[in-house]
Amino acid sequence: MYKAxxxxxxxxxxxxxxxxxxxxxxxxxxxxxxxxxESHLERVAAQQVLADVPLKRFLTEALIPYESDEVTRxxxxxxDANAFKPISHLTVGxxxxxxxxxxxxxxxxxxLAPGLTPEMVAATAKLMRIQDLILVAKKCRVVTxxxxxxxxxxxxATRLQPNHPTDDLAGVAASILDGLxxxxxxxxxxxxxxxxxxQATSRLLIMLAELIERYQIPTQACVLAHVTTTLNAIExxxxxxLVFQSIAGTEHANTSFGINLALLNEAYQAALSLNRGNIGxxxxxxxxxxGSALSANAHHGVDQQTIEARAYAVAxxxxxxxxxxxxxxxxxxxxxxxxxxxxxGLEDHFCGKLLGLPMGxxxxxxxxxxxxxxDMDMLLSQFAxxxxxxxxxxxxxxxxxxxxxxxxxxxxxxxxxLLDLRPAPEFEQWLIQHGIFDHNNRLNSGSDIPxxxxxxxxxxxxxxxxx
Amino acid sequence: xxxxxxxxxPNPWQALKxxxxxxxxxGRAGMSQSTETHLNFQLAHALARDAVNLPLDFSALANDLxxxxxxxxxxxxxxxxxxxxxxxxxxxxxxxxxxxxxxxKQTSADYDAIIxxxxxxxxxxxxxxAAPFIALLMPALAAKGYQYPDVCLVKxxxxxxxxxxxxxxxxxxxxxxxxxxxxxxxxxxxxIYFTYQAKPGVTTDAERNCISNIHGNGLSYSQAxxxxxxxxxxxxxLAYPVWD
Numbered sequence: 001m002y003k004a005x006x007x008x009x010x011x012x013x014x015x016x017x018x019x020x021x022x023x024x025x026x027x028x029x030x031x032x033x034x035x036x037x038e039s040h041l042e043r044v045a046a047q048q049v050l051a052d053v054p055l056k057r058f059l060t061e062a063l064i065p066y067e068s069d070e071v072t073r074x075x076x077x078x079x080d081a082n083a084f085k086p087i088s089h090l091t092v093g094x095x096x097x098x099x100x101x102x103x104x105x106x107x108x109x110x111x112l113a114p115g116l117t118p119e120m121v122a123a124t125a126k127l128m129r130i131q132d133l134i135l136v137a138k139k140c141r142v143v144t145x146x147x148x149x150x151x152x153x154x155x156x157a158t159r160l161q162p163n164h165p166t167d168d169l170a171g172v173a174a175s176i177l178d179g180l181x182x183x184x185x186x187x188x189x190x191x192x193x194x195x196x197x198x199q200a201t202s203r204l205l206i207m208l209a210e211l212i213e214r215y216q217i218p219t220q221a222c223v224l225a226h227v228t229t230t231l232n233a234i235e236x237x238x239x240x241x242l243v244f245q246s247i248a249g250t251e252h253a254n255t256s257f258g259i260n261l262a263l264l265n266e267a268y269q270a271a272l273s274l275n276r277g278n279i280g281x282x283x284x285x286x287x288x289x290x291g292s293a294l295s296a297n298a299h300h301g302v303d304q305q306t307i308e309a310r311a312y313a314v315a316x317x318x319x320x321x322x323x324x325x326x327x328x329x330x331x332x333x334x335x336x337x338x339x340x341x342x343x344x345g346l347e348d349h350f351c352g353k354l355l356g357l358p359m360g361x362x363x364x365x366x367x368x369x370x371x372x373x374x375d376m377d378m379l380l381s382q383f384a385x386x387x388x389x390x391x392x393x394x395x396x397x398x399x400x401x402x403x404x405x406x407x408x409x410x411x412x413x414x415x416x417x418l419l420d421l422r423p424a425p426e427f428e429q430w431l432i433q434h435g436i437f438d439h440n441n442r443l444n445s446g447s448d449i450p451x452x453x454x455x456x457x458x459x460x461x462x463x464x465x466x467x
Numbered sequence: 468x469x470x471x472x473x474x475x476x477p478n479p480w481q482a483l484k485x486x487x488x489x490x491x492x493x494g495r496a497g498m499s500q501s502t503e504t505h506l507n508f509q510l511a512h513a514l515a516r517d518a519v520n521l522p523l524d525f526s527a528l529a530n531d532l533x534x535x536x537x538x539x540x541x542x543x544x545x546x547x548x549x550x551x552x553x554x555x556x557x558x559x560x561x562x563x564x565x566x567x568x569x570x571x572k573q574t575s576a577d578y579d580a581i582i583x584x585x586x587x588x589x590x591x592x593x594x595x596x597a598a599p600f601i602a603l604l605m606p607a608l609a610a611k612g613y614q615y616p617d618v619c620l621v622k623x624x625x626x627x628x629x630x631x632x633x634x635x636x637x638x639x640x641x642x643x644x645x646x647x648x649x650x651x652x653x654x655x656x657x658x659i660y661f662t663y664q665a666k667p668g669v670t671t672d673a674e675r676n677c678i679s680n681i682h683g684n685g686l687s688y689s690q691a692x693x694x695x696x697x698x699x700x701x702x703x704x705l706a707y708p709v710w711d
Contacts, residue, residue: 396490
């Protein structure tokens with residue numbers, strides 16, 4: 001039993017799970033689940049209780065039982081007690097203070113990551129303001145490699161997302177060319193297929209592999225099909241760089257996605273065996289997002305921000321190249337408006353980085369959310385200040401296949417100008433070599449198409465749509 | 468002096484636009500989007516936002532349908548306000564008490580089909596496409612000899628709200644017309660959900676068939692009707708394999 005006396009009212013919370021839920025800054029998904037604080041006062045009471053909870057408690061009071069959930073088992077079994085030792089005497093409130101102190105530098109935070117559980121970092125996030133989330137995340141350094149180096153200081157990468165409503169190859173190629181000529185695509189060139197089957201996925205994978213090979217682009221390809229589709233493609237010797245999967249923070253939610261840890265491990269081992277990265281072997285790409293467990297009715301009474309952090313325990317088990325929180329895609333029943341989306345994106349980035357993950361953010365919204373481009377600019381700017389690893393690059397911010405708004409190629413260039421954030425070094429060199437970027441992190445002033453692309457463009461122009 | 472054309476750098480790959488509806492080759496002002504492309508985006512977003520937020524004019528819709536000799540009745544979900552409707556999909560799936568009382572007054576003689584029209588997430592879609600589609604649908608149902616009660620118009624309804632209505636009328640087929648979540652390029656997209664022997668609280672979304680993307684640049688009314696009739700006939704075949 002957890003108790004607080006505040007403003008002459010005695011609050012009681014039955015368990016740690018309830019304290020966590022009630023302490024969470026307001027968001028529609030927790031109201032939908034019926035677990036949110038019923039007043040501002042109750043929320044602050046829960047935050048005060050949470051601040052006094054020893055971090056150790058999270059190792060003994062599981063929010064979702066060890067026996068019934070393989071994600072809990074992964075979290076507990078993989079916990080590194082030695083790494084945890086420097087902070088093992090602290091409460092959640094103390095830990096916030098420690099994170100904000102100068103003691104917590106990049107080296108300390110990197111060494112600490114295996115000693116932290118998702119619940120510890122989620123709890124701390126609930127006591128933090130936006131500026132705290134930004135300041136601490138910025139101190140974390142997570143570097144991953146496949147064909148380029150992601151996560152270095154003063155750099156920010158972009159996923160080029162050239163989706164097309166019917167997976168038309170010429171249509172996809174047109175968006176890829178547009179993106180590359182705007183300097184996008186170092187995190188990955190990643191296509192969401194309109195049709196998730198082996199044939200459609202294979203066609204796109206072969207096209208991407210040929211493109212990267214022909215133009216010697218220091219980046220990696222991914223078709224965001226279900227992991228079983230990608231495994232089938234690998235078995236048929238289709239070139240696969242990164243294996244993609246959407247993941248969640250409970251076993252039941254993952255079951256609803258058609259996955260479990262064993263299947264993810266099978267896919268991870270298969271991708272490793274291809275050995276296609278030339279400078280590193282981080283070969284997994286995961287996507288997550290607050291609310292997915294609730295939408296699968298698999299949340300066990302745990303708040304959506306904590307469940308999201310638990311998904312990062314799944315992710316880090318497979319040394320991913322990229323983890324992307326698709327923050328505003330799920331809709332207003334989980335994150336109602338710009339305010340909720342902005343905070344969730346920064347919480348997710350903070351939690352992921354503390355746990356040692358290369359966190360990107362699909363800064364996005366749907367048309368039934370109370371959000372607009374101004375809200376996206378707020379999160380975009382704050383995410384870059386927080387040292388976010390990568391963002392999306394979608395032509396004109398309008399994804400014409402998934403029907404939502406993300407960030408545009410221009411949005412990335414805004415951040416490059418404003419904060420002098422450069423692409424991954426190998427990709428930056430390639431952009432300069434082909435006259436797309438100058439040496440000052442800007443698009444070249446000329447409007448000519450670089451000579452390397454002219455034959456390909458001619459070929460594309462002579463084609464007809466294949467649908 | 469700077470000329471106006473110097474202010475925006477165009478992209479020489481404009482011709483690629485014919486391959487995709489994506490917003491490619493936008494050009495730039497500095498490194499940013501030009502005033503023109505920015506305002507084009509804002510226009511599309513305004514249409515989509517209005518489709519979600521402007522209330523459906525149910526009386527105009529009823530008039531349109533009555534003019535086709537189609538009788539209607541008005542029902543509502545438990546989501547009383549629009550903001551509530553957006554945040555509580557569970558309430559949008561349940562009939563309000565007043566609507567349940569209204570249905571209880573009516574005899575639930577066996578019908579074959581029930582047609583439900585709900586605003587969903589695009590009032591523009593339903594205001595524009597529901598009546599013209601129903602004008603094609605009714606003769607097709609009549610030709611099969613199907614009996615159906617008044618068309619139910621549901622305010623703040625989600626797809627599953629049709630299940631309770633179908634169950635009340637003991638109708639085998641539930642045909643639900645609903646406004647789909649608008650994209651920037653399709654603020655007026657209507658979807659049709661076809662559910663066979665709907666059971667409230669039991670039927671899952673996986674058990675429904677969806678005909679999506681019905682709008683001016685998408686699926687036409689007649690294409691949608693062909694798909695729907697196919698589903699109706701297929702459901703009957705699967706239901707009575709032994710006798711057929």
